Amino acid sequence: MSLLNKVLDFFFPEFCEVCNHHLKPQEVFVCRRCLNTLPFLKLYCQRCGSLVSESLLEKGIDRIEYCSYCSQKNFYFDRVFALFQYKEPVSEWLVRIKFAQDFRLAFALGKLIRGFFSFLLSDVDMILPVPLSIERLRERGFNQSALLAWGFLGRKPFSEAIFRVKCTKPQTELTGKERWENVKGAFLAKDWIKEKKVLLIDDVMTTGATVNEAAKALKMKGAKEVYVLVVARNQLL
Structure with missing residues (x-):
């Protein structure tokens, strides 16, 4: 196999991640049939990303812009976009990326x-x-x-606008309240972020503490708006 083919195969897998069937040209990562079986978020708070009972869909409510969790927290980000619930196989994919160093999976996702x-x-x-x-x-x-x-943009993302200046404990080891304390002051943004509309990308969101602290650092430097995009939204602790 040529070097070019190896590179293409690395970044653009030819087989469905779920059923291992060959992907059609218009399919990405998973085939259309398996895509329909994934745990998509059907209803969540647009403001903070909190999961909302899907039973509301039966009552004709298909959009929630503010929830009870929003009233409890001072969020610095302006809106959350999330695609999946943190359930298998999505949860397993994110674990593989983080702990098995599956770079191809991250790019494809x-x-x-x-x-x-x-x-x-x-x-x-x-x-x-x-x-x-x-x-x-x-x-x-x-x-x-x-x-x-990188996979979302199709090119290497710019990463010089915000830095993590404090090494914190892994959030997964902490309670909900501890998570908010753990990340306080963890980020520092550059001055030239002023008046910019920024999108923060992360893998999974649970309490929102990490992305909120990052958004706070951006807003303190004058960012106009901060949006958050995550692969999956987990249940609140």
């Missing part, structure tokens, strides 16, 4: 997300992955959010 949220490419001035601390980046060797953003 980012490309899949683009098919649903491509309008954001023209709606914002800048797309940024949520950064890791230098210590965590050295330990892991990569930032999964940057790989997802």
Whole structure:
């Protein structure tokens, strides 16, 4: 196999991630049949991304712009976009990306997300992955959010606008309240983010503490609006 073919095969897998059948030219990552079986979010709060009972759909409610969780928190981001619930196989894919270093999977998943949220490419001035601390980046060797953003953009994302200046404990080890305390002051943004509309990309959102602190750093430097795009939204703790 030539080097070019190896590169193409790496970034553009030819087989469905679920059923392993050959993908058609217009299909990305999963075939159309398997795509319909994935745990899509049918209803969630547009403001904070919190999951909302899908039973409301039966009552004709197909959009929630503000929820009870929003009233409890001071969110610095302006809106959340999420594609899936944090359930299998999506949850398993995100674990593989983070702990099995499946770079191809991250890139392909980012490309899949683009098919649903491509309008954001023209709606914002800048797309940024949520950064890791230098210590965590050295330990892991990569930032999964940057790989997802790379797939979403189709090119390497710009990552010099916001930095993680504090190495925090992994959020998965903490309670909901501890998560908010854990990430306080963890990010620092550059001055030239002023008046920019920014999209932050991350893999999964649970309490929203991490992306909120990142959004706070951007807003403190004058960002006009901050949106959040995540692959999956998890249940609140």
